[in-house]
Amino acid sequence: MINKGSRKLLEVKNLKAEVAGIEILKGVDLTICAGEVHAIMGINGSGKSTFSKVLAGHPDYTVTGGTAVFEGKDLFALEPEERARAGLFLAFQYPVEIPGVSNSALLRLAYNTMQNERGLEELDPLEFEDLVQEKIKVVEMDPSFLGRSVNEGFSGGEKKRNEILQMAVLEPKLAILDETDSGLDIDALRIVAKGVNSLLSPDNAVVMVTHYQRLLNYIVPDYVHVMDGGRIVRTGGKELALELEARGYDWLRAAA
Amino acid sequence: MTRDNMTITKEQCFEQLLLGKAVKSEGWLEHIRVEALERARALNFPSARHDDWRFTDLSALYLHDFHPVVAFARLNQDDIGEFVIPGAIRLVFVDGCFAAELSDLAQAGTGVTVASLVERLGDRKVEENFGRHAPYKQDAFAALNTNFFEDGAWIHIDGEATAPIHILHVATRREAASAIYPRCMVVMEPSSRATVVEDYVGLPLSKSPSLRSPPPQAGERANESLREFTLNDGIYFSNAVTEVVLKEHARLQHVRVQREGKNAFHIGHCSVEAARNSVYAATSVALGARVSRHTLHVVQQGEGAEMHLDGLALIAGRQIADTHTLINHAAPGGRSVQLHKCIAGGSAHAVFSGKVIVQEGAVGTDSAQSSRNLLLSGKARIDTQPQLEIFNDDVKCKHGATVGQINADALFFLRSRGFSEERARNLLTHAFAAEIIARIPVPILVETLSSTILERMGGGLNA
Numbered sequence: 001m002i003n004k005g006s007r008k009l010l011e012v013k014n015l016k017a018e019v020a021g022i023e024i025l026k027g028v029d030l031t032i033c034a035g036e037v038h039a040i041m042g043i044n045g046s047g048k049s050t051f052s053k054v055l056a057g058h059p060d061y062t063v064t065g066g067t068a069v070f071e072g073k074d075l076f077a078l079e080p081e082e083r084a085r086a087g088l089f090l091a092f093q094y095p096v097e098i099p100g101v102s103n104s105a106l107l108r109l110a111y112n113t114m115q116n117e118r119g120l121e122e123l124d125p126l127e128f129e130d131l132v133q134e135k136i137k138v139v140e141m142d143p144s145f146l147g148r149s150v151n152e153g154f155s156g157g158e159k160k161r162n163e164i165l166q167m168a169v170l171e172p173k174l175a176i177l178d179e180t181d182s183g184l185d186i187d188a189l190r191i192v193a194k195g196v197n198s199l200l201s202p203d204n205a206v207v208m209v210t211h212y213q214r215l216l217n218y219i220v221p222d223y224v225h226v227m228d229g230g231r232i233v234r235t236g237g238k239e240l241a242l243e244l245e246a247r248g249y250d251w252l253r254a255a256a
Numbered sequence: 257m258t259r260d261n262m263t264i265t266k267e268q269c270f271e272q273l274l275l276g277k278a279v280k281s282e283g284w285l286e287h288i289r290v291e292a293l294e295r296a297r298a299l300n301f302p303s304a305r306h307d308d309w310r311f312t313d314l315s316a317l318y319l320h321d322f323h324p325v326v327a328f329a330r331l332n333q334d335d336i337g338e339f340v341i342p343g344a345i346r347l348v349f350v351d352g353c354f355a356a357e358l359s360d361l362a363q364a365g366t367g368v369t370v371a372s373l374v375e376r377l378g379d380r381k382v383e384e385n386f387g388r389h390a391p392y393k394q395d396a397f398a399a400l401n402t403n404f405f406e407d408g409a410w411i412h413i414d415g416e417a418t419a420p421i422h423i424l425h426v427a428t429r430r431e432a433a434s435a436i437y438p439r440c441m442v443v444m445e446p447s448s449r450a451t452v453v454e455d456y457v458g459l460p461l462s463k464s465p466s467l468r469s470p471p472p473q474a475g476e477r478a479n480e481s482l483r484e485f486t487l488n489d490g491i492y493f494s495n496a497v498t499e500v501v502l503k504e505h506a507r508l509q510h511v512r513v514q515r516e517g518k519n520a521f522h523i524g525h526c527s528v529e530a531a532r533n534s535v536y537a538a539t540s541v542a543l544g545a546r547v548s549r550h551t552l553h554v555v556q557q558g559e560g561a562e563m564h565l566d567g568l569a570l571i572a573g574r575q576i577a578d579t580h581t582l583i584n585h586a587a588p589g590g591r592s593v594q595l596h597k598c599i600a601g602g603s604a605h606a607v608f609s610g611k612v613i614v615q616e617g618a619v620g621t622d623s624a625q626s627s628r629n630l631l632l633s634g635k636a637r638i639d640t641q642p643q644l645e646i647f648n649d650d651v652k653c654k655h656g657a658t659v660g661q662i663n664a665d666a667l668f669f670l671r672s673r674g675f676s677e678e679r680a681r682n683l684l685t686h687a688f689a690a691e692i693i694a695r696i697p698v699p700i701l702v703e704t705l706s707s708t709i710l711e712r713m714g715g716g717l718n719a
Binding site: 114170 | 673675686690
C-alpha cells in the first residue's frame, strides 16, 4: 500500500442515512487518505450506491446519524455544489442527458466555477478549448462529442467516458465512481480504467463502487471494502476482491 | 386625470376601439374595410365562454380605452439599432405606420418585392390576395385590424430571396394607451423561397422620443429567477394580422418574435394557405407583453405540403401568453410536425391549444404534435390542450403533452459539478428554451434572443 500515513481526505464515522423513511446506511465507517484507491463492493441493495450519493449530497437521502469530514470540513454541512467545489466528485451510475447544453459549455462553466473557488483565473472559450482537447485524449473520445448536448444520444460506454472526462477537467481530490463499470464492454472498460489511472496522483484518491471484480483488474485498489446491510462488514487488500469473485458474497454475509 | 385610474367596462373598451381613426382607401379595399367594421361591430369581443377564447383571460385588456395613433413618432436608425439584422431586407413600422427612412430594401433582388402595402394597392396581386385568408368575418380582432390598419408589409416572392426579410414593428411609449394594427401579407409564387421575420418590439424607454419615463416602482421585479420583460412600460394594444399564401413547391421560413413592452397587449392572427408540395416552417417566440395571444391557422390546401410549427412562450411575473394553432390537413399526403414549449415563472399563465384536423380526403397524412412545458414556480400555471380530429383511416397521427418542473436528476448532476442551484436551474431553463430558439434560421437573432433569455434569468451563465 502506497503513501501510508498520508493526509486524510475523508473520514466517515458511524454514518446512518435513509431514503423515504427507510434506513439504508446503518453505521458506515471509512477513512480515505490521499494517494489511495478504494473499492467498495457488495450485492445489490447493500447500500454501496446510497453511500456514494449521500457523500455527494443527493437531496433524496437524509443523513440521520454519524459524521463525515472532508478536507477538514463537515461534509454534511455543505450543499452538493460546495462539496464539488471542495474537490468531491461523483461519477454517476446513470449519467444524465441534458438536451440543449453542449458538453463543452458544461465543462467550461463547471471548470471556471472551480477556478473561481480556487482563486484562479477563469479561462475564456478559446483557452478552454486547448485544455479540453488535452483532457479528451484521456478518455479517447472523439472531439465531435464536445459540441453535442451532454450525453444526448450517447451510448452507455460514451456516457461513462464522458463522466471520466468531467473528472479529468475538474481534477477532484476525491472521485467516487458509482458503478462506472456497469454496462461497459471490455474495450470501453479498458479506456475508462486507463483514464482513471492516468488521473491518479499522491494528492488525490478514488473510490470505486462496484458489484464485480472485473474493474479492479484494471484499476488496482489498495483497499477493498465489502458492504452488506448498510455497513462495511469486511476490509482487506486487493486479494479480497479475488476471493469474492471465487466464493461469492454469501460466506461474508453469513459471517456478518 | 390619468387614464390608468379610470375604470371602464368591456363594452366601453370595445366602443372606444370602434371609434378608432377612419383610414380611407380607394375601391376594393374600402369595401373590405367597411365590411370589416360592420363585422367587428356585430361580433364584439369574444365572450368568456367562446371556445377559442375561454382560456385567454383578456380582462386586463378591457380596463383600458385605447386611442388611435394620429401623430406618428419619428425615429432614427440609432433608436432601432439593437433590433437591426445586418444584411436583411428591412421594413420598419412605427406604431403601425410605415417608416421608409428606417427601412432598407437594398438586398431585395429580382423577383423579390418588399414594400408598403398601401403603396401597392394598385397591384393586382395585392387585390387578389388581401383579406382572403384572415377571418375578418368571424373574428372581431381580425375585423378591427382589417378596418383600422394604417399600413402593412407587402411581400411578394417570385424566385429566391437570399437575404432574410425583416418586418420590424416598433411600438413607442405614448402618453395615452394606444391601439396599433400591424398588418402583413406574404405571397410566395411557385417554387419561390424566402425567410420572413416578423418582429414585434416595444421600443426601449430610453429610445422612445420625448416622452417621460416614470421611475420603476418598488417591488416591480419578480422575485422569481425569471424577470419580467421591461422593454417599454407604455400601455398599448398591438392587434396584428398576417396572411401567407404558398403556391406549389414554395418554401417559407416564417419567424415570429413577440417582444412587446411589459404593459402591452398583443393579439396576433396569422392565416397560412399551403399549396401542393409547399413547405411552411414557422418558429414563433413569445417573450413580451402583459397579455399576448397568437393564433396560427395553417390550411394544407394541396397534396404533399409540409408544415413545421415550432413555438416557445417564455413568461414570468403576471404575464399571460396564449398560443392557439390549427393545422388543417385538407389534401392528401401532407406532413405536419409541431413542437411547442411554454416556460412560466412567477404567477404567469401560459396556454397552448393545438388542434390538428385531418379531413376526409386527406389520406396518407403524417402528423406529430408535441407540447412540452416547464413550470418554474408554484404559482405559475400552464394549460395545454392538444386536439386531434381525424376523418379518415389512412393517417399516422401522434401527439403528446408534458408539464413538468426542472428535472431533479439534471439539477443534482449540475450541482455535483459545482453549479449553484440557481445557476443550474437557469442553465436547464435556458437549454429548454434554446431547442426552439436554435431553429430560427437567422443566426444573429438566435444569439440576441438567447442572451435576452439569459438576461431575464439574471444572467450568470456566460462565464
